[in-house]
Amino acid sequence: MSSPSLTLPSPGPAAARKRRLLEILGAVAIAGTYVYLVLNQPTDITGGPGSASALIALSGFLVGAVLLIVAVLPTLPASTVVLIPVALVLNIVLGQFVGSTLVPFYLDAIGTVLIAVLAGPAAGAATGALSSIVWSFFNPTVLPFAAGAALIGCLAGLAARHGMFRRFYLAPVAGFVTGIIGGVVSAPVAAFVFGGTSGVATGAIVSAFRSMGDTLLAAITKQALISDPMDKAIVFTVVAVLVYALPRRTRLQFPFIRRHRVLAGQASNEARTQAAAATTGSPAQPTGQGS
């Protein structure tokens, strides 16, 4: 890589393997933490300070999220890296707009899901985790939710990859399912790190379940199951509206969209195969390099 060559070498398999390993480690850390917390929770909340589980939740999820970022971020092309700050700003600005005018939900993942649809699950996961980390600059309490946000981004990318954005009515369904998974995984953070939720309204719902004698984790998980799926269904719908409003040329500049035909009605057959050849043909063969 030290020659001022005008062309790029094709990416080697070693880098991909290292990245895959880190991704798996990150996912294992998150999943392991969740399983551990769910299995161990009943004793912890009542007895003692409960901060051991807080620390496990914090460190497990954070380490997982950081591993994902370390795995994914350096491998993303500049065009995606530059989009991430845009996504974070959209998370904040659009979330605020919708949140303030439309409905009482968080809607703080519009940008994350948008990137996931445009650039794929890995970019989505990194964006989600980074969104929490950068946002914790102003509000440190969102930091522990990095893993959950990464999961949302990853699932949104997978949904896009498997054609859930090709039909307009499928997007909210995918959002709903993503919300269920994301909510369940984030619940232990709320339960063990914060001992509750960060809003008064959601707090009231948790209280209701608690009054029926649920454990804190169960109550928060149920609360998350009430609000998160709806929230993510709206977010996915908003993102579907936005991506379909993009002009074709802008959409097609994203290899992920071209390769997996993420959106409906975009390609004539011939052009599609051409585009696919142009992007998937990774071992770029120089047809001739004069002089």
Place this chain on the structure above:
Amino acid sequence: MRLNPLTSLALAGATAVITTAAASWPLSLAVAAAALALAVRGGIARRLLPAAAAVLVPLCLSLLIMHGLFFPEGWTVLVQWGPARITVEGLAFALERAAQIAAAVLALLVFSFSVHVPDLVAALSARGVQGRFAFVLASTLTLLPAVTSRVHRIRQAQESRGLVIRPGLLHRATAFRLQAVPLVLSLIEEAGTRAAALEARGFSNTGPRTSYRAVPDSRLQRTLRAVLVLAATAAVAARLWLGRAGT
């Protein structure tokens, strides 16, 4: 002595971690008070307090309602009213958690409100993950005010086209689409140009990099950072070990 931003980050982070690990409310309160004192001395209290309040007030209220009123595990009942019962254990749990979170939040906010972002970006080396993370952080902070004013500009442009936002969910949803579409479009398109510009200027170079901005650093600070990271790790390990031994 000017602190290297990484040193202040290590300080704030270690404080937050150790406070959480210690889980003792006197320590939490002391840390919160110290953070506030630092903020006042540093002249950032006026900006920090609203931000901290916006985070902490709803959270603490929520905790109080949740555990103050409903804490099935509590047995020392003070007042009972229907299904709601105020228990000593519930209140204690809520207050302890609130103190602990407040301490961590304040410590971290003191860092983010006092750090000079360009220095932080320069201190995170420009390579690999660190460099890209620094890019995401700094770029977000630069774009945020720019995008807010662009939203305003778009709204003006559309009002000039005769679009009035009427009340009602459907109208608001339409208005959202009208404003979000040009915003998202222009941001994505600009990001494309910026990506090309950054690539041309060597953004994706894998070799070594240098920094134009000089950030103060010293051997002492480097040692301090290492000690802080070790201390935080030790605190977590100790708590986990104790926790396992205890239960």
Place this chain on the structure above:
Amino acid sequence: MAEAHNSEGIQDHGDAQDPAQPILSAGIRTFTFPDDGVPVLRGIDLAFLPGTLTVVLGPSGSGKSTLGRLLAGWLPPGGGGTLHGFLELAGTRLHFGGADHPPGPRINPSAWGRQVGFVPQDPASVLSTVKATVAEELAFGLENAAVGRAAMTAAVEQTAALVGLTELLEHNPVQLSGGQLRRLAIGCAVIAGPRILIMDEPFASLDSAGSARLAGLVRKLVKRGTAVVIFSQVVDAPLLEAGTWLVLAEGSIRAGGTPAELLARPGMLPAGIRYPSGPSGPGQDEAPPTAPLKPHVQPRRQATPAAPALELRELSFSYGAGDRTPRRRIRRRGAAHEPQGTPPPEVLKGISLAVHAGEIVAVTGPNGAGKSTLLRHLNGLLRPTSGQILVGGVEIAGTPAGVVAQRVGLLFQQPRDQLFERTALREVHFGLDQLYSSTEAGERASTALETVGLAGSAHGHPVELPASSQRLLALATVLARNPSVLALDEPTVALDGNGLARLDAAVGAAAEEGAAVVLVTHDLTYARRMAHRVVTLEGGQLLP
């Protein structure tokens, strides 16, 4: 990685190269965007020699920006589109799109960028957004190439002096004006000492002082051996100094030669190319079909009460008093350097102006005189600190801007902010059905599109239209509502020759039908040609 770059001087590369050997050449058989059936570029052969200035002239939508980005490595063949042909930089020729290996080599943008500098149309979009000062922004490319600090500081100073930003080195890039921003973008492109610099519409929206400065910079670069290539749709005066003009139309090179040769032969330059002085340039026999400018009818006094269509009475305004700047709830410290603290100066001081139906009034004045601020008062986007605004004799105070907009059509400089639909026709049609019956709305929409000459693009995506057409489309959305007052902010910016002719015709027609037109422009020649009356805004006051 950066041997050529580090060992030689940062700036000068000059003498070693053979002046007869082109630095960059290209043979583009076709270039096609992904999923587009028709190539945007075809049959283009180019070569650029060191120390020359080449100008590529072409109307809006002729493929200039695409060609520029392709040559600069900003639109790498493969992902960005399919190229059949070759690019040759400094003796290395890369072939693309051979039948057997469709993708071809992948361009290394960083290595390419070290030899080819590029400045796009919108200079703000090249900023890294992570650097707090102009100096650091300039140094960004050098940091990535691991240049030592001493060399870096020297290079930054040298480049700043070259582009005239020495006094602004410690400023935040977001505070720069348009002209300064463009010079910063050029500085970022040339600091690594590229052997060729490509600029897309560099003279657009610069006032005369700004273009003179840029012209001087171009001369300096050419003299030190850089090949400078400028893409433009307007024949700005500095472009007459070029050694070669190439004419680009519909994606291929139509003609080439010295400026004198091309200007001497009539019909060589397509009508879409604009001359800053007037619609018909030298050597153009057939001027584009221009409607009668300045409708000959004297501005009509309406038969009904003779209230002017628009009247400003003793209008004063200062920012911060009653304006509707957004409350920045998510305000950031550090990143944002917003003007705060000092009491805001008065931007407009007691302005009175009456515009009658059918009259065209031009407001001119230097950059920053408050022209756009004045315009935003006409439909209530900004509210005066004191004074009144009357539209058709009725005061607009208290009426929301969106409602005033039914009578006052305001066209901004940036058309993209106003466009949000999937097709041009839907865009113009939007909201019309609330004012008119559905058949009439449909008719009005198509008529408005025809008026601005976009009937052929009715089903195109607004954002994919060329810049010139986007402005015209925004104009159509306003015209379709048949406003009694038409307010235009810098209408000539981004329009090519055809677009300008359409604009002139549409504005003339609107005035003849009885609309009062207020246009704000820095182009005095245009103002004189177009308007019945020219007023100057200076120091917050209107001078006749």
